[in-house]
Amino acid sequence: MNDMTPTREERSAALEGMGCKRKRVEDIRFTQGKGNYVDDVKLPGMLHGDFVRSPHAHARVKSIDDSEALKVPGVLAVITAETLKTVNLAWMPTLAGDVQMVLADGKVLFQNQEVAFVVATDRYAADDGINKVKVEYEALAPLIDPFKSMDADAPVLREDLAGKTSGAHGPRKHHNHIFEWTVGDKDLTNAAFSKAEVTIKEMISYHRTHPSPLETCQCVCSFDKIKGELTIWGTFQAPHVIRTVVSLIAKLPEQKIHVISPDIGGGFGNKVGAYPGYICAAVASIVTGKPVKWVEDRIENLTATSFARDYHMTTEIAATKDGKVTGLRVHVLADHGAFDACADPSKWPAGFFNIVTGSYDFPVAHLAVDGVYTNKAPGGVAYRCSFRVTEAAYCIERAMDILAQKLGMDPAELRLKNFIKPEQFPYHSALGWEYDSGNYGTAMRKAMEKVKYAELRKEQAAMRAAFKRGETREIMGIGVSFFTEIVGAGPSKNCDILGIAMFDSCEIRMHPTGAGIARVGSKSQGQGHETTWAQIIATEIGIPADNIMVEEGNTDTAPYGLGTYGSRSTPVAGAAIAMAARKIKAKAQMIAAYKLEVHEDDLEFDIDGFRVKGLPEKFMSMKDICWAAYNSVPPGMEPGLEAVSYYDPPNMTYPFGAYICVMTIDVDTGVYKVKRFYALDDCGTRINPMIIEGQVHGGLTEAFAIAMGQEIRYDAEGNVVTGSFMDFFMPTAVETPHWETDFTVTPSPHHPIGAKGVGESPNVGGVPAFSNAVNDAFSFLGSTHIQMPHDYWRNWAAAKNLGVLAA
Amino acid sequence: MIPGPFSYHRPTTVADAVKLLSTLGDDARPLAGGHSLVPMMKLRLATPEHLIDLHDIAGLKGVTRDGNNVLIGAMTTQHELLASEVIAKSIPVLHEAALLIADPQVRYRGTVGGNVANGDPGNDMPALMLTLGAAYRLEGPNGVRKVAAADYYQGAYFTAIEAGEILTSISIPVPAAGHGHAYEKLKRKVGDYATAAAAVVLTMSGGKVETCAIGLTNLSETPLLADAAAKAVIGTSLDAASLKKAAAAAQAIMAPAADARGPVEYRKHVGGIMVMRALQRAAAKAA
Structure with missing residues (x-):
C-alpha cells in the first residue's frame, strides 16, 4: 500500500x-x-378557481345567484353543491369516517366554509366573480363552546346525521356527539383512586391552533379528455393516499390518476387531509377540459383548511404521600368542529392519545374521549406531532407538575421517582402500548446537570423572596418537561388509512x-x-x-x-x-x-x-x-x-427527551423573557446531527409560538378573530429564544438502523416546558394551573387574579 | 386577498396629482408606501378605482432644517428618516420611534407622510407628531394650508384632509436643546401595532420637570395628546406619586378597543405603564 x-x-x-x-x-x-412548488406549475390555458365563503358560522343557505358573476369578463363557471350533486361529489368522505360538505349543501357550519367555486381565466377575474355571487343566508344560532355542545337545547348542527345513533366509532349520545373512545381498566383505576393517599384533578385545555406552513394548500388539476387521465400537482404530504382517495370518490381508474407532490413549503400536518379545493379544481378541470389551479390565501388557510388541538382534558392523578403515582384518569372533550375530518389512522378517533401515561410507570389508567361538533372549521390534524401525542404529553406533563406542587416535591424529583426504569423495557403501558426502549433517568439527570438545576432553583428562591419584599416586579419560572413520543405509524396490526396498512x-x-x-x-x-x-x-x-x-x-x-x-x-x-x-x-x-x-x-x-x-x-x-x-x-x-x-414495522418507536425552560415574567405587563431553553433529545440512532438540530430548532420555535400565544380563537358569534398573521402569533427571529440542544442515544431495538424519528419531538416536549415555566413562575403566589396560551395579557390577567398588581 | 380592478396613475408634480385626485373624486386614492392601503385593497375593504402613485413627484422627499423647524417631505421613507443626520441631532425621538416600526423591509418602503396621513390609529408617527407640536402642509385644489397635527385626527381613518388634498410635508418645531425623550411601545412581536405606546418629550430644570408633552398610540380611535397627564408631572421630580397621577390622567382619556392584544382593561393598564416608563426614561436622558 x-x-x-x-x-x-x-x-x-x-x-x-x-x-x-x-x-x-x-x-x-x-x-x-x-x-419548484405547486404555484410554479403553469400550464397552457390554465384556469384559476377560488371560493365564495360563508361570512356566517351557522346559517341556512336560502339561494345562490351567480348570474352577475357570470357576466364578469373572464369568469367561465360557478360551481355549487347543486353542480357537484350531478357527479355525486357534493359531500366527500373524511379520513375519520365522517362525511364533509365539499360546497355548502343547504347550510353552512363554520365561518369561511366553501359555498361556491368560481372558475375564471385568471385569479383576479375569479375574485371579481366571487364578489358578484349573491348568496342569501338565514343566520342560525351558532354553537361555539364545546362544553355546551351536548346541552339538551344545543342547536342541531349536522342535519344530515338526523336519526343516526351511531357513527364510525360507535354510539352517539347526542345530536352533536361524534364518538366516545375509552381505553384502560375503569374499575381498577377507580379502585386506585378510592384508596389513594393523594389525588389531583385539573381541567387542562390545549387550545385550538393551526400548523400554518408558509406555503398554503394548493393544487393544479389537469384532466386529459382524450386519454381519460387526471394529473394533479398538489401540496400533498401523502400523494399515494390522495391518488387512491380520488380514484375511489371520483370513480376514475387508479392507473389513470397521476399525483405529483413537487417541492413543498412546510406541511406540519396541514397537508395530510383532502380539502374541498382539490375536489372542486378536479371537477372544474373535468368540466372545462382545461387545467385548473387553486391556491389558498393565508386567511383561507388559517380559517378553513384544518386546525390542530382543541382538547379539553380533565386530568386526575392518584399517588402515595411520598410521590409514587398509582393511577391516572383522563376525560377529554375534543372539539372537532363542523365535520370530523381528523387525520388519524382510521381506527384511532383520538389518535394515539393513550400515550397519556407518558414516561411514568402508572400501574392503572383509564381514558375516555368524547368528540363533539361545533360551528368551527374541521380538521384536528397532527401539527408537528404524532396523532394527538402533543396533547397527551402536555396533559401528563402539566399534571405531574400539579401533583409535585401538591406534594411539595420538586417536579424533576417527582419525575425521576416515577420513570419507567431501563430494565422494564419493552414496557407495556396501562393504556395498551409497548414502549420499545428508553433510559429516562439518565437523560433527565444529564439535563439537570447541564442547566445546573439546583442552582436555578436557588436563584428562583432568591428572586421570589425579593419579589415578596417588593424589590422586583419580575418572577422566575423553571419549566421541566420529560416527554415520550410514539411515532412511526405504523404496524399493520394497529394502523391503516381507509383500509391501507401504514407500511x-x-x-x-x-x-x-x-x-x-x-x-x-x-x-x-x-x-x-x-x-x-x-x-x-x-x-x-x-x-x-x-x-x-x-x-x-x-x-x-x-x-x-x-x-x-x-x-x-x-x-x-x-x-x-x-x-x-x-x-x-x-x-x-x-x-x-x-x-x-x-x-x-x-x-x-x-x-x-x-x-x-x-x-x-x-x-x-x-x-x-x-x-x-x-x-x-x-x-x-x-x-x-x-x-x-x-x-411493515413490528412496533412504533418511542423517542423521548428532557427539556428545561427558564423564564422571567414582568407581572405588571405580562411580558415574558425566555432566559434559557435546554433540549435533550433521544431519537435513537442519529442519521444527520445537523438536520436533527435544525428539526429541533424548528419544532421548539413552533412550541414556543403555541404555548406563548398562537391560537385560532372564535368570538361568541363564531367569527375567527385570529385569521391573519397580524393576530395569529408567528414569531420572527427577534422573538425566538436561543436554543441549547443536546442528546443521548438509545437505539430502537426493532428498527433496522435503530432510528426513532425526531421531527416532532420538540413540538411535543416544548409546549409543556414553556407552559410549566409560566405555571412554575406563578405557583408561589398560590396558582395551580393557568391555561395556555400564555401571551402578555393573559400573564397580566393571571397576576391580577392572584392579587399582585398595585391597585 | 386579491384586489379589485383599478387604474394606476403616476404624476410627476403635486399639481398634477392634485388635479387627478380632484377630477377623479372619491374613487381615487394617493399611494405612498402602500402598507395600509394595499392590504386593505387585497381584502377589498378599500376598492379605489384609481391609484395616484406619488413616487415620481420630485421634491416630496428629504429632511431639511429650516430655522427652528425641521421639514420632512411626505415621501421620505422611514429608512431615510433613520439615515438623516438632521433628525439624529434635532429630534432623536423620531429615530427611536421609527426603529420600532415594523422591520427593515417595511421601513425601506413605508413613508413618514403615509404613516401620518391616513389616520390609522395603530401607526406610531401620529402620536409623535402630536407630542412634538408638528403641522402638516396640505396641498389641494384650493391652494395650500397648514393644519396642526393636533387638529388633524378626527376618528379612525377620518382626518381633516379634504377631497383632492395631499399631505406634502411635515413641519416640526425643534425641541429645546437638552430635552429628554422616549417612546415606549409594547407590542407582541416585530411588525405588530402597539398594544399601547407612549411618547414623551420633556425638559428638566433643577431636577424637576419644566415642560412636558405626552402622546399616546393605539389607545383610542385617534392618537392622543395626554395634556392632563403632562401637567400632572410639571414641577415634580417624577416621584412615584406623580408618575401614578400622570398614568391615571392618561388612562382617563384612553379608549382602546378589545382585540387579540388584550381586553380594554389590560390595554389601559399597560398604557399607564408605558406613560410612566417613558417619563422616567425621558427624564434620565434630559440634560
Missing part, C-alpha cells in the same frame, strides 16, 4: 453516511429561489457507474429526505451519498407509500430504505464472490466494498460491483442491481 491509499476513516468519511453532518443537498435549489416503501436502482436512484414512498416538506435517505444508503452499501439521487412525490414512479407526517418517515420509510439497501448488498455480495472467486461466506463487508476474510488485498469495491452487475453476473443470476422493500 502506498501513501495515497485512503485510510479506513477517510473511506468512511467519503461516503457521508449516517452520523455525518452532511449539508442539505436540496438547499442548493431552495436558497437560490429555484425550488412504507423504497426502491433502489443502482447504475453501472456506481451511482443510483432511490425512490421512496415518503414525501419531504422540508425535512431534508434527499439528504438523509442517501446517507442511510451510503452507509448500508458503501456508495457515497452524493452518488445517490433521492426522488419522492410522483405516484407514477415512487413505490406506494403512506407519506410523511407523525414522524413516521425515519421509523417506517427509513427502515424500508435500509432493508432495500440490504437486498442490494446481498446481491452485490454474490457478484463479488463470483468475481473474486470465493464463496460468499468468505467475504466481509468493509465500508465501501467486500473483502475476502484473511486476504485483505482481495477486495472489490461497490462501485466495481455495480459495473459487474451489468456485464458479468454469476451464471443463472439476472443482471442489474435493483431492490424494492415494503416495510
Whole structure:
C-alpha cells in the first residue's frame, strides 16, 4: 500500500453516511429561489378557481345567484353543491369516517366554509366573480363552546346525521356527539383512586391552533379528455393516499390518476387531509377540459383548511404521600368542529392519545374521549406531532407538575421517582402500548446537570423572596418537561388509512457507474429526505451519498407509500430504505464472490466494498460491483442491481427527551423573557446531527409560538378573530429564544438502523416546558394551573387574579 | 386577498396629482408606501378605482432644517428618516420611534407622510407628531394650508384632509436643546401595532420637570395628546406619586378597543405603564 491509499476513516468519511453532518443537498435549489412548488406549475390555458365563503358560522343557505358573476369578463363557471350533486361529489368522505360538505349543501357550519367555486381565466377575474355571487343566508344560532355542545337545547348542527345513533366509532349520545373512545381498566383505576393517599384533578385545555406552513394548500388539476387521465400537482404530504382517495370518490381508474407532490413549503400536518379545493379544481378541470389551479390565501388557510388541538382534558392523578403515582384518569372533550375530518389512522378517533401515561410507570389508567361538533372549521390534524401525542404529553406533563406542587416535591424529583426504569423495557403501558426502549433517568439527570438545576432553583428562591419584599416586579419560572413520543405509524396490526396498512416503501436502482436512484414512498416538506435517505444508503452499501439521487412525490414512479407526517418517515420509510439497501448488498455480495472467486461466506463487508476474510488485498469495491452487475453476473443470476422493500414495522418507536425552560415574567405587563431553553433529545440512532438540530430548532420555535400565544380563537358569534398573521402569533427571529440542544442515544431495538424519528419531538416536549415555566413562575403566589396560551395579557390577567398588581 | 380592478396613475408634480385626485373624486386614492392601503385593497375593504402613485413627484422627499423647524417631505421613507443626520441631532425621538416600526423591509418602503396621513390609529408617527407640536402642509385644489397635527385626527381613518388634498410635508418645531425623550411601545412581536405606546418629550430644570408633552398610540380611535397627564408631572421630580397621577390622567382619556392584544382593561393598564416608563426614561436622558 502506498501513501495515497485512503485510510479506513477517510473511506468512511467519503461516503457521508449516517452520523455525518452532511449539508442539505436540496438547499442548493431552495436558497437560490429555484425550488419548484405547486404555484410554479403553469400550464397552457390554465384556469384559476377560488371560493365564495360563508361570512356566517351557522346559517341556512336560502339561494345562490351567480348570474352577475357570470357576466364578469373572464369568469367561465360557478360551481355549487347543486353542480357537484350531478357527479355525486357534493359531500366527500373524511379520513375519520365522517362525511364533509365539499360546497355548502343547504347550510353552512363554520365561518369561511366553501359555498361556491368560481372558475375564471385568471385569479383576479375569479375574485371579481366571487364578489358578484349573491348568496342569501338565514343566520342560525351558532354553537361555539364545546362544553355546551351536548346541552339538551344545543342547536342541531349536522342535519344530515338526523336519526343516526351511531357513527364510525360507535354510539352517539347526542345530536352533536361524534364518538366516545375509552381505553384502560375503569374499575381498577377507580379502585386506585378510592384508596389513594393523594389525588389531583385539573381541567387542562390545549387550545385550538393551526400548523400554518408558509406555503398554503394548493393544487393544479389537469384532466386529459382524450386519454381519460387526471394529473394533479398538489401540496400533498401523502400523494399515494390522495391518488387512491380520488380514484375511489371520483370513480376514475387508479392507473389513470397521476399525483405529483413537487417541492413543498412546510406541511406540519396541514397537508395530510383532502380539502374541498382539490375536489372542486378536479371537477372544474373535468368540466372545462382545461387545467385548473387553486391556491389558498393565508386567511383561507388559517380559517378553513384544518386546525390542530382543541382538547379539553380533565386530568386526575392518584399517588402515595411520598410521590409514587398509582393511577391516572383522563376525560377529554375534543372539539372537532363542523365535520370530523381528523387525520388519524382510521381506527384511532383520538389518535394515539393513550400515550397519556407518558414516561411514568402508572400501574392503572383509564381514558375516555368524547368528540363533539361545533360551528368551527374541521380538521384536528397532527401539527408537528404524532396523532394527538402533543396533547397527551402536555396533559401528563402539566399534571405531574400539579401533583409535585401538591406534594411539595420538586417536579424533576417527582419525575425521576416515577420513570419507567431501563430494565422494564419493552414496557407495556396501562393504556395498551409497548414502549420499545428508553433510559429516562439518565437523560433527565444529564439535563439537570447541564442547566445546573439546583442552582436555578436557588436563584428562583432568591428572586421570589425579593419579589415578596417588593424589590422586583419580575418572577422566575423553571419549566421541566420529560416527554415520550410514539411515532412511526405504523404496524399493520394497529394502523391503516381507509383500509391501507401504514407500511412504507423504497426502491433502489443502482447504475453501472456506481451511482443510483432511490425512490421512496415518503414525501419531504422540508425535512431534508434527499439528504438523509442517501446517507442511510451510503452507509448500508458503501456508495457515497452524493452518488445517490433521492426522488419522492410522483405516484407514477415512487413505490406506494403512506407519506410523511407523525414522524413516521425515519421509523417506517427509513427502515424500508435500509432493508432495500440490504437486498442490494446481498446481491452485490454474490457478484463479488463470483468475481473474486470465493464463496460468499468468505467475504466481509468493509465500508465501501467486500473483502475476502484473511486476504485483505482481495477486495472489490461497490462501485466495481455495480459495473459487474451489468456485464458479468454469476451464471443463472439476472443482471442489474435493483431492490424494492415494503416495510411493515413490528412496533412504533418511542423517542423521548428532557427539556428545561427558564423564564422571567414582568407581572405588571405580562411580558415574558425566555432566559434559557435546554433540549435533550433521544431519537435513537442519529442519521444527520445537523438536520436533527435544525428539526429541533424548528419544532421548539413552533412550541414556543403555541404555548406563548398562537391560537385560532372564535368570538361568541363564531367569527375567527385570529385569521391573519397580524393576530395569529408567528414569531420572527427577534422573538425566538436561543436554543441549547443536546442528546443521548438509545437505539430502537426493532428498527433496522435503530432510528426513532425526531421531527416532532420538540413540538411535543416544548409546549409543556414553556407552559410549566409560566405555571412554575406563578405557583408561589398560590396558582395551580393557568391555561395556555400564555401571551402578555393573559400573564397580566393571571397576576391580577392572584392579587399582585398595585391597585 | 386579491384586489379589485383599478387604474394606476403616476404624476410627476403635486399639481398634477392634485388635479387627478380632484377630477377623479372619491374613487381615487394617493399611494405612498402602500402598507395600509394595499392590504386593505387585497381584502377589498378599500376598492379605489384609481391609484395616484406619488413616487415620481420630485421634491416630496428629504429632511431639511429650516430655522427652528425641521421639514420632512411626505415621501421620505422611514429608512431615510433613520439615515438623516438632521433628525439624529434635532429630534432623536423620531429615530427611536421609527426603529420600532415594523422591520427593515417595511421601513425601506413605508413613508413618514403615509404613516401620518391616513389616520390609522395603530401607526406610531401620529402620536409623535402630536407630542412634538408638528403641522402638516396640505396641498389641494384650493391652494395650500397648514393644519396642526393636533387638529388633524378626527376618528379612525377620518382626518381633516379634504377631497383632492395631499399631505406634502411635515413641519416640526425643534425641541429645546437638552430635552429628554422616549417612546415606549409594547407590542407582541416585530411588525405588530402597539398594544399601547407612549411618547414623551420633556425638559428638566433643577431636577424637576419644566415642560412636558405626552402622546399616546393605539389607545383610542385617534392618537392622543395626554395634556392632563403632562401637567400632572410639571414641577415634580417624577416621584412615584406623580408618575401614578400622570398614568391615571392618561388612562382617563384612553379608549382602546378589545382585540387579540388584550381586553380594554389590560390595554389601559399597560398604557399607564408605558406613560410612566417613558417619563422616567425621558427624564434620565434630559440634560
